[in-house]
Amino acid sequence: MCRSRSDALAASAPSRRSSARSGAAATTTFSSSSSSSHPKEAASFSTASASTASSASLAAARASLPDPPVLYPFQELAAATNNFLARRAPASVYWRCTLRGRDAALFQLRALRSDALRPKSLAATARYHHTSLAPLLGACLAGAHVYLAYELPPGAATLAACLRSPRNPSFTALRTWLSRVQVAADVAQGLEYIHHHADAVHGRLSPSTVLVSDPGLRARLTHTGATQFAEMEEGDGGSREADVRAFGLLLLELLSGEQATTYRLESSTEAVQVSSVVETAAAARGSGRVRSWVDRRLGDSFPLSVAERLLEVGLRCAAAAAEERPNMTWVAGKVSKAYLESRAWEQTMRPAAELSVTLAPR
Numbered sequence: 001m002c003r004s005r006s007d008a009l010a011a012s013a014p015s016r017r018s019s020a021r022s023g024a025a026a027t028t029t030f031s032s033s034s035s036s037s038h039p040k041e042a043a044s045f046s047t048a049s050a051s052t053a054s055s056a057s058l059a060a061a062r063a064s065l066p067d068p069p070v071l072y073p074f075q076e077l078a079a080a081t082n083n084f085l086a087r088r089a090p091a092s093v094y095w096r097c098t099l100r101g102r103d104a105a106l107f108q109l110r111a112l113r114s115d116a117l118r119p120k121s122l123a124a125t126a127r128y129h130h131t132s133l134a135p136l137l138g139a140c141l142a143g144a145h146v147y148l149a150y151e152l153p154p155g156a157a158t159l160a161a162c163l164r165s166p167r168n169p170s171f172t173a174l175r176t177w178l179s180r181v182q183v184a185a186d187v188a189q190g191l192e193y194i195h196h197h198a199d200a201v202h203g204r205l206s207p208s209t210v211l212v213s214d215p216g217l218r219a220r221l222t223h224t225g226a227t228q229f230a231e232m233e234e235g236d237g238g239s240r241e242a243d244v245r246a247f248g249l250l251l252l253e254l255l256s257g258e259q260a261t262t263y264r265l266e267s268s269t270e271a272v273q274v275s276s277v278v279e280t281a282a283a284a285r286g287s288g289r290v291r292s293w294v295d296r297r298l299g300d301s302f303p304l305s306v307a308e309r310l311l312e313v314g315l316r317c318a319a320a321a322a323e324e325r326p327n328m329t330w331v332a333g334k335v336s337k338a339y340l341e342s343r344a345w346e347q348t349m350r351p352a353a354e355l356s357v358t359l360a361p362r
Helices: 005-034 039-064 074-080 119-127 159-163 177-196 240-256 277-287 304-317 328-349
Strands: 094-099 102-110 136-142 145-151 210-213 218-221 261-265 272-276
Touching (some): 074 136, 074 145, 159 210, 177 218, 177 304, 240 304, 277 304
Antiparallel strands (some): 136 145, 261 272
């Protein structure tokens, strides 16, 4: 997955600090050899060198920090989206655009109040910094709406689009079991960070607010911090327990390929039948038919024992009673363990790269 500018700078920061330390070490050796003849000059040189090294380390540390979100004028957003007439991404609820030289996913939400978007509130979201969170580039308050722009990695699409193609139901970008569990682990770790390290809630977790990008099919959450600016949609809950339930539904969608709620029209009675992924998952567990419940597009190529444990995690997260749902630290640990087991399973199933078969006599 392509990294953001801040991620790239963060990755380069250690090497710059290492260089600075190397320079300081060389200076100390030089000062030691000169101290016998000019102690005052040596001490002065050493102090100056230490100051230079400290300044270099401070500059590197500052460079590793993410850029703070900015307040965009509405005219800039209108120009970037062709007055919002540009087509939105397939199966997505955002506009793809370029803002100040950076690719962005622009979401439109109903503003919480007329003064919801204040620089102080926007700056508070800058403290959220995790590899599973899409960086917030900036925002704009215009009339009854607030626009949030998140960094869009190259080739990114929403999890909803990756799971289900409206044009080709048999296609999915998440073709392997490991890719599904990788996405689940990324989302779980991002949500755990929001709850227990940023001391906040997400409030809008769904397959439409998760971006998946190539290479590596890694997932990043958008809408982080949106609860400060935007109204909650009907059915959403601004609590950690609601976030946990939303993750449970998302996990069950990843495993089964089904939508959280499915509507089917009975041709004989013309009645609409409503079913949920929680109901189908519970039925599969009760009947011992988890293998047939897992998305058939995976071709039965997955470790059944891991699938059964992840189904249990999903059902526990999606429990109707909030007090029965676990916290995200427990959930992230379970999903991460499932990922490691799935990775080990894939390696045992992969044919040896050096294996060769010779049919002709030597």
